[in-house]
Amino acid sequence: MSGRSSVERRDEGTSHRLETQGLVLSYGDLPVVDDLSVTIPDGRITVIVGANGCGKSTLLRGMARLVNPVRGAVLLDGRSVHHTPSKEVARVLGLLPQAPVAPEGITVTDLVGRGRYPHQGWFRTWGTADDEAVAQALAATGTTDLADRRIEDMSGGQRQRVWIAMALAQETDLLLLDEPTTYLDLAHQIDVLDLLTDLNRQRGTTVVVVMHDLNLACRYADHMIAMAAGAVAAQGRPSDVVTAELVQQVFGLESMVVADPVSGTPTVVPIGRHHCAEPASRH
Amino acid sequence: MVLTTTPTAARRAPEQASLRGRITPVLLLAAGAVVLLSLASLAIGARSVPLSTVLQALTQYDPSDTDQLVVITSRLPRTVLGLLVGAALGLAGCAMQGVTRNPLADPGILGVNGGASLAIVLGISVFGVTTTAGYVWFAFAGAAVASVLVYSVAALGREGATPVKLALAGAALTAFFGAFTTALLLGDRQTFDQFRFWQVGSLNGRDLGVTASVLPSLLVGGLLALVLGRGLNTLALGDDVARGLGARVGLIRAGTAVAVVLLCGSATAAAGPVGFVGLTIPHVARALVGTDYRRLLPTSMLLGPILLLAADVVGRVIARPAEVQVAIVTALLGAPVFVVLVRRHRLAGL
Amino acid sequence: MTAYASTRLAARSRTGAPTVRRVRRHARTRSTTVCLGLVVALVVVAGAGLTLGDYPLPLGQLVATLAGHGSTASSFIVLDLRLPRVLTGLLVGVCFGLSGTMFQNLLRNPLASPDIIGISYGASAGGVLAILLLGWTGMAVSGAALSGALVSAGLIYALAWRGGLSGYRFVLVGVGVSALMLAVVEYLMTRADVYEASAALVWLTGSLNGSSTTQLHPLAVACLVLVPLTLLTGRALLVLQLGDDVAASVGLRVEVARLAAIALAVLLAAVATAAAGPVGFVAFVAGPVARRLTRGSGPSLVPAALVGALVVVLSDVLGQHLLPVELPVGVVTAAVGAPYLLFLLVRSNRAGVGG
Numbered sequence: 001m002s003g004r005s006s007v008e009r010r011d012e013g014t015s016h017r018l019e020t021q022g023l024v025l026s027y028g029d030l031p032v033v034d035d036l037s038v039t040i041p042d043g044r045i046t047v048i049v050g051a052n053g054c055g056k057s058t059l060l061r062g063m064a065r066l067v068n069p070v071r072g073a074v075l076l077d078g079r080s081v082h083h084t085p086s087k088e089v090a091r092v093l094g095l096l097p098q099a100p101v102a103p104e105g106i107t108v109t110d111l112v113g114r115g116r117y118p119h120q121g122w123f124r125t126w127g128t129a130d131d132e133a134v135a136q137a138l139a140a141t142g143t144t145d146l147a148d149r150r151i152e153d154m155s156g157g158q159r160q161r162v163w164i165a166m167a168l169a170q171e172t173d174l175l176l177l178d179e180p181t182t183y184l185d186l187a188h189q190i191d192v193l194d195l196l197t198d199l200n201r202q203r204g205t206t207v208v209v210v211m212h213d214l215n216l217a218c219r220y221a222d223h224m225i226a227m228a229a230g231a232v233a234a235q236g237r238p239s240d241v242v243t244a245e246l247v248q249q250v251f252g253l254e255s256m257v258v259a260d261p262v263s264g265t266p267t268v269v270p271i272g273r274h275h276c277a278e279p280a281s282r283h
Numbered sequence: 284m285v286l287t288t289t290p291t292a293a294r295r296a297p298e299q300a301s302l303r304g305r306i307t308p309v310l311l312l313a314a315g316a317v318v319l320l321s322l323a324s325l326a327i328g329a330r331s332v333p334l335s336t337v338l339q340a341l342t343q344y345d346p347s348d349t350d351q352l353v354v355i356t357s358r359l360p361r362t363v364l365g366l367l368v369g370a371a372l373g374l375a376g377c378a379m380q381g382v383t384r385n386p387l388a389d390p391g392i393l394g395v396n397g398g399a400s401l402a403i404v405l406g407i408s409v410f411g412v413t414t415t416a417g418y419v420w421f422a423f424a425g426a427a428v429a430s431v432l433v434y435s436v437a438a439l440g441r442e443g444a445t446p447v448k449l450a451l452a453g454a455a456l457t458a459f460f461g462a463f464t465t466a467l468l469l470g471d472r473q474t475f476d477q478f479r480f481w482q483v484g485s486l487n488g489r490d491l492g493v494t495a496s497v498l499p500s501l502l503v504g505g506l507l508a509l510v511l512g513r514g515l516n517t518l519a520l521g522d523d524v525a526r527g528l529g530a531r532v533g534l535i536r537a538g539t540a541v542a543v544v545l546l547c548g549s550a551t552a553a554a555g556p557v558g559f560v561g562l563t564i565p566h567v568a569r570a571l572v573g574t575d576y577r578r579l580l581p582t583s584m585l586l587g588p589i590l591l592l593a594a595d596v597v598g599r600v601i602a603r604p605a606e607v608q609v610a611i612v613t614a615l616l617g618a619p620v621f622v623v624l625v626r627r628h629r630l631a632g633l
Numbered sequence: 634m635t636a637y638a639s640t641r642l643a644a645r646s647r648t649g650a651p652t653v654r655r656v657r658r659h660a661r662t663r664s665t666t667v668c669l670g671l672v673v674a675l676v677v678v679a680g681a682g683l684t685l686g687d688y689p690l691p692l693g694q695l696v697a698t699l700a701g702h703g704s705t706a707s708s709f710i711v712l713d714l715r716l717p718r719v720l721t722g723l724l725v726g727v728c729f730g731l732s733g734t735m736f737q738n739l740l741r742n743p744l745a746s747p748d749i750i751g752i753s754y755g756a757s758a759g760g761v762l763a764i765l766l767l768g769w770t771g772m773a774v775s776g777a778a779l780s781g782a783l784v785s786a787g788l789i790y791a792l793a794w795r796g797g798l799s800g801y802r803f804v805l806v807g808v809g810v811s812a813l814m815l816a817v818v819e820y821l822m823t824r825a826d827v828y829e830a831s832a833a834l835v836w837l838t839g840s841l842n843g844s845s846t847t848q849l850h851p852l853a854v855a856c857l858v859l860v861p862l863t864l865l866t867g868r869a870l871l872v873l874q875l876g877d878d879v880a881a882s883v884g885l886r887v888e889v890a891r892l893a894a895i896a897l898a899v900l901l902a903a904v905a906t907a908a909a910g911p912v913g914f915v916a917f918v919a920g921p922v923a924r925r926l927t928r929g930s931g932p933s934l935v936p937a938a939l940v941g942a943l944v945v946v947l948s949d950v951l952g953q954h955l956l957p958v959e960l961p962v963g964v965v966t967a968a969v970g971a972p973y974l975l976f977l978l979v980r981s982n983r984a985g986v987g988g
Contacts (some may be wrong), residue, residue, distance in 0.1 A: 065880050090884025097878035106930035109656040117872050122865065128650075131657075135649030144649050148656045150714035172885060348667060386805065436975055451743060452978055458914055459971030463963045465838050475834065477829045483819045558812050607820070616814030621809040622792050625802055 017042055018063060018093070018174055025055070025062045026225055031070070032058045035231040040174075040223075045200050045207045047217040050227035050250050054089035056210045057098065059227070060178050061087035061209070064095035064283065065252060076174075090118035094172040098179045100163055102151040109147045110163050112137055115169035132218075157188030164195065174206040177201070189213070193220045218242055218265045226250050242266040306578045309571050313585035316368070320592040324362040326355050327596050333472055360491045365609070366588045367494060368550045369560060371501055373587020374508045375546040376561025377568065379581050381515035382539040383449055390560040391451070391546035393540075396556040397457035399427025399465045399548070403481055408474040415489050418481060419496050419552045425444045426548030429456055434540050441556050484557035484610030488594050497549035504545025505584070511539055512577035519574070557610045559617030560590055561616070566624045590616070644648040660929070661721040664936065667926045671939035675723070678947045681796065682719040685710055685954040698912030718819055718844040721908060722945045724856050725841075726915060728905035729935060730941020731863050733916025734923065738870055739749065739891060742804055744915035747902035750807025753913070755785020755905035757758040761818045761833045765825045772848065774836065775805045775907040782903030790895070819909060839963025841949050848908065863934065866894050870932045912963045914970035915941050921977065 019039040025032055025148050033055040040063075048056045060065045063074050064079040074081040094115075096142055116130045138144040141161040151159055160180060167175055177196070181189040193216060199205045207268060211217045216240040217224060218249070225235045226242075226252045233240045245267055247255045260267040313486040325337045332350045340351035402425025406412040433456050437448040468475040468610065514535035517525045548558065568582040589609050596614035601607055683699075684690045687697050688710055690698070696710045729747075734828065736745045747753050759781020763769040769777065793806040818837070822830045835842075869890040872880045880887050923929075924934035949963035956965075 059947070061878070064882055066878055079815045085884075086881065086886050087884035090882065093882075095878070095882035097876070097882070100879055101876055103930045105924075105928065107656065107660070107944065109653055109873075110660065113653075113657070114871055114875060115883060117868065120868065127658075131650045131653050135653045139649045144652060147652050148659070166879075207755060327804060327942045400675055436978055439979055448978060451976065454917070455971040455974040457977070458967040459975075460919075461913075461969070462967035464833070466958075466960055466964045466968075467839070469831075469961070469964075472827060472831055475718035475831060479819075479827075479830055483816075483823055523968050558816065562808075562812075608823070611820045613818050614813050618809045622806055625809070626792065 001054060004232060015076050016040060018075070018208075020059075020063060020072065020074050023059075023074060025058050025067050026070050027058075032104060032230055033062060033078060035072070037072075038225060038232060039233065040208055042206050043200070043204045044222035045197065045209070046223040046225060047221035048208065048210045048225045048227060048269065049212075049214055049217050049250070052276045054227045054250075055059050055230040057178050058226050060095070060176050060208065060210050061097075065089060066095065066097075070283040071188060087118045090170065090172070092172055093174045093176065094167045094170040095176040096163055096167045096178065096180060099183070102159075106151050107148055108151065108165075111151060112143075112169050114166045115166040116240070118170060129263065133171055134171050136167040140168055140199065142164040145194060154190075154240055156193060157184055160184060160188070160192060161195070162194065163249075168199070172205070174208070178210050179212065180209065180215070189216060191230065196220070214242075214247070214259070215267050219260060219263045238266050242268065268279060292473075298490075306572050309582060310585060313582065313589065314387050316589050317585060320589060320596070321366065323596050324365060324592050325358045326598050327356060327608075328353070353424070354532065359411070360489065360494060361486045361595070362495050362592065363491070364553060365486050365592045367498070367501055368554045368557065369507065369588030370584045370589030371546040371550040372557060372560040372591070373564040373568075373583035374505060374545045374580060376563075376587075377576070378508045378511060378515065378546075379543050379561065379567040381511075381519065381576055381579075382536055382543075382563050384519060385450070386566065387448070388542050389558070391453075391457075391556070391558065391561070393543065393547070394429035394433045394453045394456040394546045395426040395461065395544070397460035397464075397549055398425035398427075398432075399419035399423075399477075399551045399556070401425055401460040402428075404464050404467050404474060404478055407477050408471050413477065415481075416492050416496065419493055422552035422563060423459075423497070423500070423548050426551055427485050427544055429460060429549065430540070430544040432456055434537075438536075462466070475535075479582070481555050483608045484551075485553035485606075485607070485608035486554055486591075487606060489553060493553050497553045500545045504542045504549065507542040508546060509584075511535065511542065511578055512575075512580050513579075515539065515576040526600050554609065557591070558614055559613045559621065560587055561622070562589060563617045563621045566621070570624075622632045642959050645825055648685030652664070663710060663733070664927045664929060665925075667936055668673055668939060669935065671926075671943055675921070675939065675946065678943065679719050679723065680949055682722075682946060683715045683948045683952075685950065686710070686715065686986075691932065702909065711768075711788055711933075713846065717846045717849045718841050718949070719946060720722065721844040721852060722826050722841050723950045724852050725905045725909045726919075726942035726945030727938040728856065728901040728941070729915040730937045730939070731860065731917035732898045732901035732905070733900075733918075734878050734915070734932050734934065734937035735863070735866075735870065735939070737920045739875060739894055739898070740803055741874075741920060743910070745807075748911065748913050748916055750785050750804055751809075751811030751814065752782050752807070752902045753817070753906055753911035753916075754811040755788075756782035756903060757837050758763065758785070758814040758818050759807065760836050760906075761821055763770070763831055764833045764836060765821045769786060771843070778910070779903050779907035781814075782899070782906055785814060786899040786903070786913070794908075800868045828953055835961065838961045839910040840961035841909055852904065852908045855900075859901055859904065863897050863901065866890070866897065867934050870894060874931065909945075910963065912966055914966045914974075915944050917957050917973055918970045920943065922973070925977065 019037070020035050023033055023036045035095050036059065048059065050056045055081065058067060063081070065074065065086070068082065076084065076089060076093060101106065112134050113130070116133060119130065119133075120126070135144070138147060141164050143158070143161050143165055146154070146158065146162070151162060154162070158215060164177075164187065167177075181192055183193065195219060196207050200207050206227040221238050224238045224241055226233045226246060233250050234246050242257055244255050245259050247257070253273040256271060257266050258264070258269055258271045294366060322334065322337060326332050326334055329352065330350070332354055336348070336350045337354055338347070340354040345351055369592060373389065379388045379390045380386060389566060397423040400422040403418050406421035412418060431448065433452045437452040452557070514530060517528055517530040518532065518535055520528070522532050564583050564586045565579065568579050569585055572578040572582050590613065591609060594616060595609045598607040598609055598612045643662055650891070655674050657924040678788065680692070680695070684692060684695050690707060690711065694703065694707055698707045703711065733746045736747060736750070737743055750851065756778040760778040762781070763774045763777035789803065789807045789810050792810070793803040806863070822833060869885055872883055872885050873890060877887050905912070919941040920933065920935040923933040924939045927933050927936050944966060945962060950960055952960040952965040952971070
């Protein structure tokens with residue numbers, strides 16, 4: 001499982017290891033995710049977007065078996081994720097939740113090392129494979145130099161990279177991240193997203209990210225799922241899916257969709273009540 | 284249509300709006316209940332006195348009537364003390380929870396009980412004090428010293444007296460004083476024999492002299508607590524936001540601490556350690572009038588006596604002709620209420 | 634890009650693993666050194682407990698007696714009187730230390746010590762009820778205390794459980810239940826006559842006076858079962874510390890693990906209280922002290938156990954021999970533990986790290 005070099009990227013992700021079938025998730029009586037069936041394409045970066053409260057975080061947590069479904073199922077390699085032993089799931093699928101809290105005084109190596117839990121047993125507690133995995137995780141996130149530093153002394157960007165390293169140390173084929181860039185400044189956001197892209201391209205890790213920033217989502221996603229009110233509004237390649245109509249439907253925002261001059265992917269340019277140039281320049 | 288709110292947030296909004304209108308009826312009802320309970324407290328006891336006699340005793344006092352005598356000499360001081368102690372504890376508890384932003388905070392967390400107990404034991408064993416009136420000064424001194432120590436220790440450092448630091452310092456000092464208290468009690472059986480009765484808070488056997496000696500500090504503490512309402516509201520937003528709004532965080536904290544010490548110290552000095560009133564009353568108040576401290580403080584001040592007098596009356600009745608001390612009843616009543624409150628998640632938002 | 638990237642990746646990891654090993658070894662070394670130091674201190678203090686007393690024994694004679702070559706008198710004094718006392722103190726300290734650090738870790742709250750959240754008060758209530766209402770003495774009181782602790786723990790858990798266990802709710806319900814138990818205890822003390830009440834007071838304080846070989850056996854057996862089980866939960870505790878979501882996603886069965894850990898922590902506190910009464914402050918202080926010594930961030934189970942043992946044995950030695958009047962261990966632990974906690978608070982507050 002360690003250090004797979006480049007993976008052949010098929011043009012269309014035909015196989016899928018992770019999918020939901022008729023999934024219904026709720027907090028209390030209100031369904032937050034309503035009868036949702038999606039498949040996550042293997043070896044691709046999938047980004048889930050939507051307005052606040054549309055259910056995207058809940059969907060992610062449901063896929064990671066953190067939330068029990070009211071109805072429906074989440075299938076990982078054909079088996080229901082809720083009926084598979086948790087450690088077994090954890091060796092294949094990892095989740096980095098929103099805003100995780102680190103205990104006081106913990107060092108980088110300690111925190112990343114705790115991600116090795118699913119590979120350890122009652123009596124086999126720590127071995128060379130674990131050292132290697134932690135080292136690779138630190139290297140992949142560029143945090144090797146911070147190995148003996150304490151988390152609380154670090155910047156937000158560094159801290160997020162360390163948490164990603166912890167998820168990497170789990171050595172899973174699928175990695176789910178809940179809003180990993182929300183509290184970071186733009187440079188660190190790009191840093192983290194580039195890092196996730198490296199992981200996907202070099203190791204073939206299937207990455208699923210929940211994000212707020214629609215434009216960065218368009219740039220980095222191979223596959224985008226746009227959610228509204230607990231259901232899928234659209235899914236597919238960003239260039240196919242992201243239109244002004246979709247943005248209006250999902251975010252209630254009037255906009256223009258143009259091509260990003262750097263990456264060529266769709267960029268949503270919002271139209272507010274101020275700062276609009278002459279109507280003639282809009283087409 | 285943009286979904287910008289989660290379903291639960293939408294549900295919470297109308298609830299808050301209806302609470303805002305409730306303050307006057309709540310206060311009126313509470314005041315009414317206080318009056319009723321006071322009358323009950325004057326009427327009920329080892330011998331039941333009819334209400335008409337009570338009213339007569341209050342308006343046209345005739346010392347030769349035994350019933351009226353009991354009402355005026357024994358039950359009136361008790362009721363007055365119950366009102367004051369209840370109000371003091373309710374206020375102190377509310378202020379304490381506001382300044383520590385911690386629903387766990389009981390005024391006793393400042394080490395008041397520990398300090399008072401040690402001082403009283405010293406008073407009994409070293410100075411030979413035997414009367415409740417005598418205890419008062421020792422208890423108050425002990426409570427004050429303990430609270431000052433706790434607050435000073437907790438206030439050291441950049442952040443000042445945060446909830447966790449206060450609680451830890453309070454627990455540490457309470458245990459420390461408790462150790463000395465126990466050591467003294469283990470060695471001196473006579474002192475123990477006296478102290479074990481003071482240890483259970485009671486309104487029994489305290490005449491108006493006791494009340495009079497704590498009245499000044501109660502009044503000062505009470506007034507100070509009531510004017511801190513706005514400050515506590517601001518403090519509830521967090522230290523940084525509060526400072527940003529121009530609030531003098533250190534001053535508000537210190538002022539609240541002084542108020543709590545005065546109120547709680549006086550109450551403990553007069554009646555002994557009474558638990559649960561300071562801990563539960565603010566939660567009941569919050570359920571009734573919301574989270575604005577300008578409303579919470581007066582409401583707590585009125586709800587406290589309700590609990591205390593009710594507990595005292597119950598204590599007189601359930602083991603007739605003997606009495607169960609008021610602190611026991613408040614614990615028996617208060618603990619289940621508190622647990623129910625915790626379970627119903629009514630602790631959100633201080 | 635891929636071939637180049639993969640060799641870069643491999644090269645980086647070649648320098649990475651030794652770094653990881655170095656950092657881990659450094660932390661382990663510190664932890665081991667601390668534990669060794671604590672063990673040495675424990676041996677010294679235990680030795681003091683065995684040699685000091687009305688009949689002081691020179692060290693050589695003590696060693697001989699322990700090896701089985703002592704006189705009848707010294708054998709009696711050491712093996713029948715002092716050794717059970719020291720061993721009881723040691724095991725009680727281990728149990729309290731483990732219990733305290735586990736609770737604080739699980740509930741993520743330094744206040745969450747069995748003394749404060751009601752388990753010890755439940756034990757006190759059980760013991761005092763037995764003494765004052767039922768007139769029991771000795772082992773029966775210990776049994777009543779154990780039952781009291783278990784009942785109150787069960788009550789707190791049941792009352793605090795609501796579709797899951799929230800640490801904050803557990804602590805709050807515990808405080809409520811403990812205040813109630815305390816009221817019951819104090820009430821009973823006012824209703825009994827002064828002699829009975831005095832006996833209850835001694836028991837309430839936590840004392841090793843009743844130690845004997847017969848009482849030591851059940852405690853030792855309980856420890857033999859509970860302590861290894863507790864150490865096995867260590868890794869689960871490390872992962873639980875990171876929050877329920879992270880813990881679940883690395884494959885821990887969160888509710889099961891937490892329930893097992895709490896059950897063990899309760900049993901440890903209950904067993905210790907049954908043996909020596911509610912010796913205060915040990916559970917509260919052991920975890921924070923251990924973490925400060927090892928500069929660790931986890932529950933530090935073994936160091937906490939050793940700190941607990943050291944505190945209890947040292948306090949008993951101080952209380953028995955080095956003070957003008959003999960005091961039970963519970964008084965000394967509070968008198969010693971509280972100032973140390975305050976000192977820790979003051980020092981961390983000054984450095985701006987406290988809270």
